[in-house]
Amino acid sequence: MSRVMKSPRTPNPKSTTIIWNEAELRAFINHMVENVRKGLKTNSTFTKIGWENICKGLEAEFKRPFGKEQLRNKMNKLQKEYNSFRRLLETTGFGWDANARTATAEDSVWESAIQGNKDWAKYRRNGLTWWLELLEIFSDNRPMEIEGFPSLLLLFLCLLTLLMIMMIFRRWILMTVMVVATHPKYLLLPSGNLTRLLRIVGGRARQGQSRTLLRTSEIF
Incomplete structure (x- = not known):
């Protein structure tokens, strides 16, 4: 008797982790930016309405369930990426190339920085595509917070x-x-x-x- 195999791309909404493809990640970040601009984010997370908007938007776009805990976990990982890349840009000798969306520096500066933090090597190769969006989401210098309070x-x-x-x-x-x-x-x-x-x-x-x-x- 043949067994029906469950697709690895079908997530379990009760699971705390899922595998994201590029389109889903892009949509997730865009939905977060949209709700930040609506004033539905505090210093650390989104409001209940904000999370509902993001979850419903993703489910409507990709026709599959997304759990709020899954979204929170992904947001936390993106914030770690944001913090790491921000520290890199704050390192002496580094700049930002808006066209390439990557950090720029002399080879010697890159090598010295990577010796101090091995994780930065990936930014030398690929940059951080979502830096500007993540800056808007996670920066502490936003013009508005919860509903502009x-x-x-x-x-x-x-x-x-x-x-x-x-x-x-x-x-x-x-x-x-x-x-x-x-x-x-x-x-x-x-x-x-x-x-x-x-x-x-x-x-x-x-x-x-x-x-x-x-x-x-x-x-x-």
Whole structure:
């Protein structure tokens, strides 16, 4: 009796690892970039909605199941690649060739770097095709995080600070303007008296003395 052999390309969604082909890897990275741009990634992983979007997108494209744990494991491996290649680019003497998508350096620099880290030899041969995409996914300098929360929080804090500053100086500014603008002799005041007037009004405003306007005539 013949036995039906299960295709090695048919993954088990309960397994934590699968074999990725180039098309699947490219699609996975593209889906991650898309959800990063939607603000569905934290510093370390995607939100629940983000993972659902990625999983559904891959399943719709390749007509087979993808487990979230499989996707997380692959993401972790890609992040290790990202960290390794980033350290290589940060090494003195290395640059980035955007057209070839690879690191560039003199032969002597490559040889010295590979002696210190054998894993970098593969980058000398093949570069890292997905470097720019992985940079967008894993870089800590993204303009937005979960649904733009940090950006909105920063904007809120800036507005709150500005509001507090305005509240502190509002009373002093208003009272100063009122005194100077409404005084019948403000155009004829000597500069010394005007300066003294402003200082007294400002000081009394900060102390909460509402009777400042009534006593400013004592200056003259």
